[in-house]
Amino acid sequence: MNAIIALCHFCEAHGPGPLFCTQTLRETNIHQLDIHFDSERKGCPACNSVGNSMGMVSEDPDSNAHFVSSQVPVISETIELVKKAAFRSISSEVSSCSSTASGSDGGLVFFGDAHRGHVLSHTFQLMDWEARGFSKLFSIVILMKDKMFLLNIQPFLADALGKISKELQGYAKTVYEEDLKAQGSQRAQRITQGYANNPTTTRSLVELTGKESIFAYLHAHFSFVLWAGARYLTESITLGSPSVPPWLGRDTEEGFALVQNDKEGYLMRRMGLGKLEDDSGHIDEHIKAKYSLRMFRQILKSDFLSVCFCVLTGIQIVIRGPIAKGTCLVRNLKKLLPEPMYKLARSHAESYKAANECRIINLSQDAVAPNPSAGIMRIDLVDDRDRDTVAVCVWEGALPSKLPTLLQKILKAVDEDLFTDLVLDKHLRAMIEEWKNKVVCIRKMSSNQDVAKIKKIMGIQQQDQVIITYWYSHL
Template sequence: MNAVIALCNFCQAHGPCPIFCTLTLRSKLDDLHLDQQINNKLCAACNSLGQSNALYSKDTESGATFLSTQTAALPEVATLVKYAAIQSLSSEINCNKDGGFVFFGDSTQGHVLSHTFHVSDLQARGFYQLFSIIILMKDKYFLLNTKPFLAEHLRRISSEIQASAHKIKEDEEAKDSPRQRRLSGAQLLVQTPRSLVELTGEDNIYAILHSHFSWVLLAGSRFLTEHVTFGNLPWLPPQSSGQPPKQRLTYNITTLPMIQKFEETLDDPEQEEFYSLRHIKQVVRNDLFTTVCYCALTGVKIIVRGSPERTFNFMLCLRKLLPDKMHNLMRIDAQHQHSISSDYKIISVSNEIPVPIACSSVLRIDYLDKSMDGFEVSVKWPGELPSKWPDLMVKLIKAVNETRFTELVLNKQTKVLIEEWKNKIICLNRAKSTTGQTKLKKVLGIQPQDQPLINYWSAHLA
């Protein structure tokens, strides 16, 4: 993964700065100049390995090498990291003391995912020091697409640091509480800023961080795979560079004008009519929205019955629940009975065509001539939702219910989530053994409740 991970600290004496940087090494170690000019202003809180020391490791399987230094080993990268560190600890801060995430940056300074968190320090102002872990990358969309994976592991790293610091805090309070001294008015000795080693009581804290950061970089490049959408990596099979056909929805002459209008808007995103997943929620009952989403995501056949003028926008919204390569599983306004019994998973038909009754493998959505209880459709599916929903479904429903998301933002978020899971399943398909798949599932955060979705998508994603 072409990224830099850095631990940053807001020193109460010298301000915000990066104190530990890890990057993927693409040149020989001998070609780097680690003996940079020493900054005499460095105190314990601003210092980690020292200006002329480094931690170096290599993954024997992939050949990837990782280098951790106090300041990024490449001067042009060091400048970007320093700028990002200042922002992550000053203007771009999530106020959640347990650790928040902020995304910022641009194409010039790089795009940054910042995770700020507090570390207990009884000798500091407010009894804590402010740290952040930043991931700097040039590829904005890959960073956003992998944010769930990165956020999960950055939070684990920060929690580990906080837990160690909390133990040191409890030990110090048990001996002689600086808080009680301050409240009693007793004069305190002037304390110098403390290092992360002192705060956590772990002498090898930077070796541990090097291991964590290197693994995140390795996992990001090997398992989350930029190559799925942007290129190839040497240890994975090559991907086809061909684009999917522009027209992925089948149609007949009655729906041709609507299809043509839809395709014209694709060429000009600013003119697109943003029918988001909320349109589905508006058409069906709130409690049935989750049922429709689950069936679409896991391959239960959905039959939408009604005139094309009423069902077309609903079908376009169902389309958003599947990746591009699976759009050919949809059929708009089918005119023949045999289309229903074919491999199409989402079908809209006119009222004249007989359709099967609802069952565990068929969900029926009938547009009514007259509204019933305020709703214009009847949804029938005798199946039951599982107690735990697939992770993608949970995130999609959360996005739909986020009132601050406009239709445009919701559509963008939907595309990102669908793309993320498409990439995960493509990676699983590349695994050559059951053991490899098991390891990948653990790395990618795939749980047992995701298996119905995986079974369906895997069969159609090469």
């Protein structure tokens, strides 16, 4: 990902500015880089991170990319852009959620333009015994030229930056509590007087967190975000049965020395390509391969359309039959939902759960299940004399006269003979992510007028509202 990630802070002596930056370099002689640091900040402990004469480097052997961290950006043309982004992220582009040092994170704020770069900013506070108000303001900004790419991977970035800030807050809180025990008697006096013990002294991030290797920690995390961000959303042309990308193969563990060992699993979970948390791990692999989404279409026959509609719109589906086949059906139906909604599906349950707890549930053949209605679809999987699976579906509801756009696209993809099962799964995941992001965008709107405008821009029609309403309440 061709972006710059910078940790910014507000210095009581020098104001807002970048503290630590990481960026991707390709075909660049790292030994010839010349870093320029503001002279007025050189003597300030709070404004110093790794110094003007050193940096940290990680290499990705697959793409031949270097991830370089330093006090300021190593490309001179970007120094001023990062300074302006840091100033705005600390001074004006601050989320109202980030008002407490130990509370919830501030989410992401988007600002910028084509000339100064597009920026996603995550603002947070760290506890500091010696600071005014006992806290210091920090932000993590991601600056890049590609606006659409930046916004499309926003869910991944929000999750990653939120985890980084929470860990920093945890470190700072530990140091703060130790200071409080040592100097607790001075707290009331400081609050009354309204200034720190020594206003001319500023503490470095190492002192705030109590971690000598805090910048190595940040380098590892920032480098991983750049590395994984480039693979979170990719475009590829697949002919026939695609091979596994090299970055998902055995060489993955050999790349980044500074990235945590579970990076492959984390990235695969974010993209929906790896093993997800479900109850189907005990099902034999050849059974999983046999009972694919297309196989269940053949089993469900004309009821397949109604089943997909119920999954997308939140009508409860109760499945009874052999555990293995029921589990495989749940596993395939989950592919039609965003990952945050997977928790609404139960691959195996001992007893029936109400719709407010579970929207897709698999029961054993002898379990008690409610009668079908407009709000409940019953699917009974049985084996006939030839040991072929037969599905009996009963639902008292009716399909709308015009199907939702997403459902139409899903049916078209399942019918595409040129798609292998693997390609179909990836195509479905891309479509589900697209519509999930549409719902996320609608959640950001503050008025009904804005919602109507964004729906028109994103091509959301009246028949799509039933999906938007259901997903809106669970994302």
